[in-house]
Amino acid sequence: MSYFDSFELSSEVMKAIKEMGFEEPSPIQEKAIPLIVKGGDVIGQAQTGTGKTAAFGIPVIEKIKEEDQFVQAIILTPTRELAIQVSGELQKLSKYKRIRTLPIYGGQSIGHQIKALKQGVHVVIGTPGRIMDHLRRKTLKLDRIHTAVLDEADEMLDMGFIEDIEEILKQVKGERQTLLFSATMPPPIKKLSYKYMQNPEIVSINRGEVTAPSIDQVYYKVLERNKLESLCRIIDSEEIDLGILFCRTKKGVAELTEALQARGYIADGLHGDLTQMQRDSVMKKFRDSTIEFLIATDVAARGIDVENVTHVINYDIPQDPESYVHRIGRTGRAGRKGLALTLVTPREMKHLRSIEAEIKMSIPSSNVPTFEEVVEKQQSSWKKQIETLVEEDQDNALFSGMTTELLEKYPPEKIITALMKMTFATETGSDDDGYDFGETGGAKGMVRFFINVGKNVNMSPKILIEEIADLVGIPGKAIGRIDIFDKFTFVEVPEEVAPFVYEALRHSRINGARVNLEPAKPRPKRERKPFTK
Template sequence: MTKFNDFAVSENVLQAVSNMGFEEATPIQEQAIPTALKGLDLIGQAHTGTGKTAAFGVPMVEKLEKNGSTVQALVVTPTRELAVQVAEELNKIGQYKGIRTLPVYGGQDIGRQIRGLQKRPQIIVGTPGRLLDHIRRRTVRLGQVSMVVLDEADEMLNMGFIEDIEAILQETPQERQTLLFSATMPGPIEQLARRFMRDPQKISVRSKEVTVPNTEQFHMVMEERQKFDVLCRLLDTQSPDLAIVFGRTKRRVDELYEALNKRGYSAEGIHGDMTQARRDSVMRQFKDGSIDILVATDVAARGLDITGVTHVYNFDIPQDPESYVHRIGRTGRAGNTGMAVTFVSNREVGHLRTIEYGTKSRIPRLSTPTVKEAIEGQQRIAVEKLLKTVESEDITHYQPLADELLNEHDAETILAAALKMLTKEPDTTPVKLTEEAPQWSKRQNKPYQGGHYRRNKHKGGRGRRPYNKK
């Protein structure tokens, strides 16, 4: 296994990646970093969770000059969350070399971004729409950019950003180095590469390497109306440190996190209709552990890299294998173990097989926990809390009170009462969730073959048909 100190990079960069906890390179990093350091164009086919940001961030920071007064590198991402996440990681990689990164994205005050740009960052990470806005205002000038990265290119295609990307690339020098990362390679992405890249080297991380080997994967079959109670039982029995629950729609996310709070769980939601300030606040709470459960849509959670997520629950089955891999990639990261559980209705079992076919993995079935098991799980947590307090907290001020109680009651009774108070017993508060239609396989009983979809204008925008693959 290649280590980071095997790469031809400076001590400043090595110190930064060491502080970030990186020692051994992932497969995409092992192949991409030497290629990018040589100045070659690169197409990397890899999913999220494989270490893509460091794969382009290490060579980018290594090659840039601290004293440059203009933007030297550009990263284009599909979502604001991914822009923020990538910028954070690049700032960590560049901290000792003095290379600064600024994220620019829609939903944030543009005046604030202009003030940040006036401080002359060497790298800009942005979403296509906001980048074009800055280019038109002349607050971002790309004439001196030496490296451009297109991150999650297939997702930008899905979101209709290809023309924006072409307009952005036309603002950069022809002799720039271009790196493109994409989970899949549909025809329009290949055309983009042929038009804007120079003899790119191709790197591909195989499916079996990206389906998060450190994550146990399971599915559960149930009726739609049973889903919420089953989720609560899983939370009670598995007691995740941090969990992400994925819902298919914004309405589903809102109803789910409100229902979880009604049942006594610490949960918040995130989706595209929320203000950026609200989304930022929710993410801060989740990262610092103020809330235990994040309920999210696919788009809102793209690019999030939060350490410590132990469980992912697909309350609604993902629409395709790529979405499934993106979702479960939120856990089992950086060598840690995780668990992903997908809820499947009887009518969606065929769609589950499509996901298994697309990810080349079997997802075993998990039985539903009983109420007794849920109570036992919460009792176990209560005992762990009590023992942790005994071992690590100063309880001397409480011992005189304990002596008084022991004079009136026996120790077993007192301890049982304490455990009962600490135990979160299953809550049956009624909740109502709007039923979602089942997810059908896109090719009607045929194994999913990959590819992305666009609106069929001949059917009034309602139909969807795949891009033809060349």
């Protein structure tokens, strides 16, 4: 696979890419960037999370002429959230160039946007509706645009933006390069491409021939806010001789290495910024089992062939099925048994499902070990540590006074139990997930959530049950009462999965509609009779 420097990018953009922690292009970037740089129209079929923003963002930034103070590129996105996200990515990529990007979306003061446009903007990223507002007011001109990008075109189709998109493209005068990115290619999107694109090159990263080696695999549902804590629980409950932990970026490698070292784990990091001497030193420690955990990016792990790796842990879920297969293939070498573990947050469940579809197998799930389970596993290790300290018979005069006082007041077994709990509870953490939903009016053992859409988006119990079951990985029958009204919905879920439902659905889509989910308030004494599951 090629590196970014093979694309012959400017030093300013290369410096920005390096600072963002990217070491090598993702599959969509590797295929799309060279074609886009050539200047032709390109269709990219890729899911969210595959690096498609940088795939079109890098060539767009390279093409902008800083001295020309007018809009040179327009990027259409289906939602304000994506517009802000794309704008942020482009700002990072253009950190060392004098390029102004502006996200334009509904819900923000149009006066503020007009003022910014008058001051001079190079790239506009916006939702079709708000872009149309500006075109009608003549506060945005598209007559000197050289690049038009349609991001998540199928989402814009689902949201009814197709007519606005056509009207916007009609107003882009002269020759332009058109780039279209979409996870799927329904007929209306194909029709749009035939009408407004010139002989587009098609780039797809959907690979149906990816297969996984015969290694035991499992994934853990983890909350984003407790991800590091969950990792520590998992590795404390596993018998790991040598493990490789994968992160998406070298910044992630550095942060995870520091966090694990601070918690007493014997770990070291491997990423592209290391010199060959530093890399050799880390690898020697790993091969000699001087360190237990090697934390690496995909690029840094290339070429590693250590036979006695017992575990591969995807701390960050890989961005495509091929990367997943390459990663987990680092264990189970030379006929030995290997285990591949993947941490998946609620928002990443759909990405996991796409990996399962590509490797043609279902990856079993497991729950993050409880505090009690970790204590049970670790007791033998802790006992050895205590015995070693006792047998060393060091001078402990500093603690003798306090020891005597405590022994006069409490039985020895109570003191030891308290000290064990105080010392080792900090290592294993607690079972608190950090969410307190309070009284929501749900049945006993259930949390009741409010969703801000209902029959107005054709919500049905079946659709909601399937969405929750798919994202959270629980059986549909575990979901409790569902009350669907015209413009809102209530749903009850078991307390133990409520945090996962909350993180998965709070800013998701159902039937193409952006939804928000919040803990419900306690039931009033009377409610209108709803459509009930």
